[in-house]
Amino acid sequence: MYSKFVGAFLGISIWCIAFTFSAHAQGATSDTLNITIQQAEDQFLKNNLSLIAQRYEIDNANAQIITAKLFNNPDFSFTNGIYATNVSEGPAYKEQSYGISQLFTTAGKRNKNIQLAKLGVQQSQYQFFDLLRTLKYTLRSDFYSIYFQEESAKVYNEEISSLATTLKLFKEQYAKGNIAEKEVLRIQSQLYSLQAEYNDLQTSIDTTQSEFKLLIKAAPGVYVKPVVNYDLDGKEIVANVPYQKLLDSAYVNRYDLRLAKATVDYNNVNLLVQKATAVPDISLSLNYDKLGAYGNNFLGGGIGFSLPFFNRNQGGIKQARIAIDESKVQLQSHQDQVESDVNSNYKNALRLEKLYNSFDPSFKQNFTHLIQQVFINYQKRNISLLEFLDFYDSYKTNTIQLNNLQLNRITSLEQLNYVTGTPFFNQQ
Template sequence: MVKKYFILFFIFISFFNHFQIYGQVGDTLKLDIKETEKRFIDNNLQLIAGRYNIDIAGAEVITSKLFPNPDFNYTNGIAAKTDPGSNLNAYAERTFGISQLIQTAGKRNKNIKLANLGVEQSKHQFFDLLRTLKFSLRSDFYNLYYQQQSARVYNKEISSLARLLDTFRIQSKKGNIAEKEVIRIQSQLYSLQGEYNDLFTNIDSLQKELKIFLRLPGQTYVVPQVSTIAPRIKTSQVPYVQLLDSALVNRQDLMLSKSMIEYSKVNLKLQKALAVPDVSLSVNYDRLGGFGTDFFGAGIDINLPFFSRNQGEIKKADLSLKQNQVLLDDLLNRIENDVASGYQASLRIEKIADGIDPEFNTNFNRMINAVFENYQKRNISLLEFLDFYDSYKNNTLQINNIMLNRVLSFEQLNYLTGTSFFN
């Protein structure tokens, strides 16, 4: 009976080596990384909302180009004290006036330039949002892929141990197997099920994030498809200086920071221009003026800058310019250090990944078959058998983790440099 059990157990192991269970519900959607990015670009609500900011800033340019509207006034008399016998009355008195504000010191052009800089900043913000969301999307995609690969390992071991436990219980009742072996397998099974549940908690979280990114129905189950995880170029093949130069040229947040300095400079000029009074020109008509009938007049209105010359706003604009310069220097420093740190981390994980024997899984599968035979012959104990089988799980999970960290290090460098070196 014991020999028969080992034959059945070996069949179960072989069968579940080719069987994959994810435990998903709803429709399964298989996507590779290109399909995922396309769906993301077309459907992500944050990107759609971000695009509107560019149009909103563009509308501000239209507003800045418009001239001030002229002012018109009209007065009709309703009551007046007149000389006795006069044939005039209050209703005969009418006055008209029209005035036009003339902006001085180039205020209109400066406002137009600020509005155009606002459009530029909105574009930088949008593409920086795209860079950030794309990094999160791709990281979640590969994280989910390797989590699901790890779920296969748990599926195989849990399914095998569950069947082994059933067989051992039968054999224990017949007196062929000690009860302590049944308890040992049962304990191992419960431990695996707990780990498996934790793993699927992470998978569920990644599923939720991906479905939000792609605007998919809640019942969809995403299965990432990865044909190869080898990049077209290795980190060690790209000099650090090249990565840093790329970041300094392509980072949208850096472009935004530089644009903010230019915006502050123009705003400082505008605030100084606002200290120069605008001029309002007017033309007036008075039908029954004090000087005579049908009186026409022209006038000019100008503010006298005796007290307020926009001193406070000028100082604020100057301080804002200095502040933005400091923020730019800080961002440059952080970019340099982030790229250097990400580059070193990628080199380390690349070295570890390159040291993994590609035949490891094949050799390990062959060894575990030998362990089955030795356990069948009672050359090793149940504890040794389970420990070796558990080490297979741990090593496979560790390899998955190393390969995931390698891919994520590439994604991190792409994100830090604003490029696609390692796609």
């Protein structure tokens, strides 16, 4: 009787697993977004709001150049008499005077401010490309994380579905006195443990999905289904790229480092601007007085400038010098950080590549075949329930570990792309 029950249980379990995968496949409705990494990047570049906002910062910086190139407007003044006493030239309203003046900057202030504004545009561009680098790394990492976590979720779905059906049947048989309570509790304990692990995994998937959809500006209700062509088995792509080549590329293409260098240049020019500010500007004027005190139709010219006795912009010059020293220290810190980033990520990528390539490519296929044989042997009662569950738990653990190893390896490649600022190891 027990043997018949086991056979019936296994048949129902296998049917349930098949049904689960069938339902999962049919569940790919219009709310599922099947997307490749290239399609994701295209949508990201087109729709990401953070990038769009940063582009406005570049436009704003370009507008500063226009402002810096403009000359000062001339000043015009006009005076008309209203009232006067003891005059011989007639009513006061006949008295009129005109004046026009123009401020001229000295010490090359205009050109220096134009140069400063151009460096500001350069800084905004570097900030944009560094943001692009950071967000693209997040996008690609999320893409592969979703894919491999979904692969692990399939294993959980399969085992949970099987154990849930098993538990129901075992409870029925326990009620009839056909099996011991400990077998029911063993199945129940295993099921609860799997459900808790699966819930944690699904929470992680949902969080990553949410971040990914924000990056490509997909609707919140859409479920992203990454389409991946994983082809890294047995390849030594990191070992074939010299470390010095990666480091040199990072020094050239890391936009945060280029921004730090541009900040030093900006502060150097700003010091020149502050020194020029200490030099007084000159104002030239031309005045006309119709009924002046000196004589009628008086025309006069003038010049005006401040006397730099007290304020020679000492504070601004000192601040500019401090900013130069500070930016040089920050530049050195960035250079050290770049070298550290490349070194540590290169070692990690090499280690993961070596570890993954040490695995037998046929291991996963062989292990899957082994589990199928375990099903058959359990059906024939060649192995006990406990052995069956242990084999299946081992299958789950090894499959998930292999998925995590694949994810860690491809993530390490994305990290190398990120720290070098160059798509050396882009995977499709």
